[in-house]
Amino acid sequence: MTDNNLIRITGLWKSQTKAGETMLSGAVSATSRLLILPNNKKERESDPDYIAFLTPAEKREGQEAKRAGGL
Numbered sequence: 380m381t382d383n384n385l386i387r388i389t390g391l392w393k394s395q396t397k398a399g400e401t402m403l404s405g406a407v408s409a410t411s412r413l414l415i416l417p418n419n420k421k422e423r424e425s426d427p428d429y430i431a432f433l434t435p436a437e438k439r440e441g442q443e444a445k446r447a448g449g450l
Contacts, residue, residue, distance in 0.1 A: 389413055412436050 389405040396402050396416065403415040414432045
């Protein structure tokens with residue numbers, strides 16, 4: 380596989396959960412984020428090590444005001 384075959388979805392940033400586990404997250408669009416967490420319920424070797432979730436993007440202070448002003 381070469382770089383020409385790859386389609387970039389997003390960049391991911393490493394941080395920690397409240398339980399101290401490593402997680403990765405990044406914006407997929409203006410309204411959603413990709414969140415990758417360790418699979419803490421892994422029971423068999425064939426179960427995935429990580430699970431990817433799509434979550435609503437966090438609203439930042441002032442974000443709604445900027446959008447409303449641009450309409």
